[in-house]
Amino acid sequence: AQTVTQSQPEMSVQEAETVTLSCTYDTSESDYYLFWYKQPPSRQMILVIRQEAYKQQNATENRFSVNFQKAAKSFSLKISDSQLGDAAMYFCAYRRRDMRFGAGTRLTVKP
Amino acid sequence: DGGITQSPKYLFRKEGQNVTLSCEQNLNHDAMYWYRQDPGQGLRLIYYSQIVNDFQKGDIAEGYSVSREKKESFPLTVTSAQKNPTAFYLCASSIAAKNIQYFGAGTRLSVL
Numbered sequence: 001a002q003t004v005t006q007s008q009p010e011m012s013v014q015e016a017e018t019v020t021l022s023c024t025y026d027t028s029e030s031d032y033y034l035f036w037y038k039q040p041p042s043r044q045m046i047l048v049i050r051q052e053a054y055k056q057q058n059a060t061e062n063r064f065s066v067n068f069q070k071a072a073k074s075f076s077l078k079i080s081d082s083q084l085g086d087a088a089m090y091f092c093a094y095r096r097r098d099m100r101f102g103a104g105t106r107l108t109v110k111p
Numbered sequence: 112d113g114g115i116t117q118s119p120k121y122l123f124r125k126e127g128q129n130v131t132l133s134c135e136q137n138l139n140h141d142a143m144y145w146y147r148q149d150p151g152q153g154l155r156l157i158y159y160s161q162i163v164n165d166f167q168k169g170d171i172a173e174g175y176s177v178s179r180e181k182k183e184s185f186p187l188t189v190t191s192a193q194k195n196p197t198a199f200y201l202c203a204s205s206i207a208a209k210n211i212q213y214f215g216a217g218t219r220l221s222v223l
Contacts, residue, residue: 004153035211043199045154045214091153098169099144099212101153 004094006102013082014110020067021077021105023092030054032096034068034075039089039104048090051075084109114138117202117215124189124196125223132187132218134202143185144203144212147171154201160185161207189220197222 003026013019025034036048051059051068058066063083067076079086087109092102115136124130134143142161146154156169160179174193179185185204189196199219203212 009151037214042216044216045201045203047211047213050211098156098159099154101155103151103153 004092004100004102006090006092006105008105009103010106010108012108012110013079013086015082015084017082018078018080019082019107021079021090021092021107023075023077023102025073025075025092025094025100027073027094027096029096032094034066035093035095035099036064036066036075036077037091037093037101038086039091040085040087045091049077079107082109084111115202115204115213115215117200117218119218120216122218122220123223124220127191129188129190130196130220132189132200132202132220134185134187134215135183136185136204136215137183138204138206138213139182140204140206140213141182142205142207142210143179144205145169145175145177145185145187146201146203148199148201148217157187157200196220 005024032053034051038046038048049059049061049064063080065078089104091104094100118133144159145157148154155171157175158177160166176188201217202215205212
């Protein structure tokens with residue numbers, strides 16, 4: 001079974017600084033998708049970024065980028081120029097057939 | 112506006128009672144999903160459906176039931192057999208089984 005591990009239960013960053021959230025996963029498949037979702041206090045799950053495993057180029061979405069290391073089964077999220085609105089729970093997810101989520105990292109942004 | 116609507120936002124269940132959580136989408140998505148989220152944990156899959164009149168169990172289906180009579184609707188019933196139903200329930204949908212999942216705003220279920 002595929003598992004997703006987020007080893008940082010909590011992270012903190014100063015406003016305007018950069019923070020990296022870690023995620024590792026376990027799979028024997030070669031074709032899959034990886035996601036980062038954000039869950040603010042409203043609890044609505046919002047897609048942040050998606051990475052297809054067959055693509056070597058790391059995905060980017062404005063201030064959000066990933067470092068995808070397929071051989072190491074690592075998928076970290078970098079948030080640049082952190083803003084107060086980035087404070088939320090962040091979930092890493094793996095998808096082959098169904099979706100598997102990590103336990104989440106709570107990000108605090110300090111003004 | 113297109114989206115996924117979950118209702119109610121808050122729901123209370125009495126002992127021995129079945130309750131049904133609603134999930135409706137107008138995105139014309141084929142696949143729909145139900146997840147459970149407990150405090151401090153990620154999402155766990157309860158049931159999913161890839162087409163109308165068909166659905167499959169996820170990791171924690173015991174004590175739950177679903178139906179998929181219409182493409183737009185995927186209601187979840189929490190039965191009396193679910194002994195620990197207090198949780199946050201999220202519904203999601205995607206164009207197809209391998210695509211991005213979009214989520215509703217969730218339903219908080221508590222036991223009286």
